[in-house]
Amino acid sequence: MTTGLLAVIDMQRVFAEPGSPWATPRFTEAAAGVRRLLPAFAERVTFTRFVAPDEPVGAWRAYYARWPFALQPPDAPLWQLTDEFADRAPHIMDATTFGKWTPELATRVGPKGRLVLAGVSTDCCVLSTALAAADAGVETLVVSDACAGADDDSHARALDVMELYGPLIRVVTVDQLICA
Numbered sequence: 001m002t003t004g005l006l007a008v009i010d011m012q013r014v015f016a017e018p019g020s021p022w023a024t025p026r027f028t029e030a031a032a033g034v035r036r037l038l039p040a041f042a043e044r045v046t047f048t049r050f051v052a053p054d055e056p057v058g059a060w061r062a063y064y065a066r067w068p069f070a071l072q073p074p075d076a077p078l079w080q081l082t083d084e085f086a087d088r089a090p091h092i093m094d095a096t097t098f099g100k101w102t103p104e105l106a107t108r109v110g111p112k113g114r115l116v117l118a119g120v121s122t123d124c125c126v127l128s129t130a131l132a133a134a135d136a137g138v139e140t141l142v143v144s145d146a147c148a149g150a151d152d153d154s155h156a157r158a159l160d161v162m163e164l165y166g167p168l169i170r171v172v173t174v175d176q177l178i179c180a
Contacts, residue, residue: 002116002177004141005109006041008034009100009119009126010050011085014070014078021069024120026148026155031084033146033174034118038088040178041116046108047089050125051079053096060096099128106136114139116177118146123158134168142171 011034015024024030038045051074056064064071072078074094081089093104109115115133117126117140126147133140142162149155162169 002037002040002180004041004044004114004116004139006037006045006116006118007100007105007129008045008047008085008089009117009129009147010048010121011082011119012049012078013080013082014050015120016082020078021067024148025151027120030118030120030146030148031082033143034085036174036178037116037118037143037146043090045089046091046093046105047081047085048100048105048119048125048129049074049079049081049092049094050098051094051096097128098125099132100125101129101132101136105129106133106138109133109138114141116141116143118143120148121154122147122149123154124150127158127162130162130169131165134165137168140169141177142169143174143177144171145173 014020014022016027017023052071095102115138117130119126130140130142144159149158159171163171
């Protein structure tokens with residue numbers, strides 16, 4: 001069994017559905033990687049959800065002015081995990097920020113723990129979470145083939161940036177992680 005906590009970032013309908021303004025083109029491929037990882041972590045999995053705040057503040061006001069469709073409550077269909085993961089999520093954590101390295105996630109990982117990241121999007125929420133966890137001194141692994149970006153180039157560039165943070169952040173594949 002693989003060690004650490006698997007954080008599955010934002011595998012939500014808003015990023016999965018092709019008609020969504022925030023559709024992630026390779027969501028299906030990332031989901032396949034996540035499905036392969038789940039058995040290796042058993043109950044040591046946290047699924048995250050990006051949700052809109054009740055009232056945007058600061059620079060978030062301009063963000064939601066650009067994306068007004070997203071100002072919906074946390075129980076809105078667009079924020080729900082996709083059907084394939086809704087029943088497979090032992091723990092769900094919501095955040096109104098791109099980065100999911102919150103006190104709640106830090107507690108779940110523990111001070112000497114390992115964080116394994118998968119999900120969407122590599123170039124936004126996965127990247128933001130990885131950098132914050134690494135800054136906190138947590139060993140962070142990003143599973144490249146269980147992530148997807150806004151497009152292939154953005155995905156690759158985000159992985160390249162995260163590799164610059166080695167050895168705090170390591171980019172691995174599903175096979176490398178499971179077979180290790």
